[in-house]
Amino acid sequence: MEKVNFAEKLGLFDDRWAPKIVAQMNDVHFKLAKVEGSFVWHEHGDTDEVFIVVDGTLCIEFEDQTVTLETGEMLVVPKGTRHRPYAEATCSILLVEPTGVVNTGDGGHDEQEVVDGRREARTAANDMWI
């Protein structure tokens, strides 16, 4: 039984939009991620998704509003709700969602974003432990 120290785990990687599993409770995964810039519009048809901000500011855009989360705040995105997370500066988040969830949902596994003039894939491996 090993505890998880968020800061320590966050010090082990630096890639963006690539959640790493740090713990499992029953069939639920806890994943740390660093995010910066824009993610793709997507939805998860069969599950809610939890965002907890560990350090920084995360915006989540919905079709009718944008919710801004600061450190120590969380949001449950209900299943089937289209959303697009983005962060103007590096932000560290804890995601809580069932095992097996693909980060881009229905957003297309080949979906890419333009980052610094390059096109980058957003779909991450969903079984990466750290």
Added chain:
Amino acid sequence: MEKVNFAEKLGLFDDRWAPKIVAQMNDVHFKLAKVEGSFVWHEHGDTDEVFIVVDGTLCIEFEDQTVTLETGEMLVVPKGTRHRPYAEATCSILLVEPTGVVNTGDGGHDEQEVVDGRREARTAANDMWI
């Protein structure tokens, strides 16, 4: 869709060992609690349980070791594992567990602890939203 600010929610109550639900993801509850002193020895036979320390120091005693969690640390207590949480000073925690879990597990719903010379019940209502 409303975000949850942990500090704001924690400012709304002051009782100890009485988790309040702040969010639900599928069939999983997120509960904030303030703890101080000792809880009862217990186990949950059918589910893991997650402790995340929001502010303070939480100790969790097991039959063969004690794990100390500081702010920004989490632990998954596997199902069927006897444990006893305690905190020397007030500590704020976020619990993550399936809906319907009784906080004292198999520890007896009439189980009481001696607090300042009084006997206090430890079993809390498990459907208290805040």
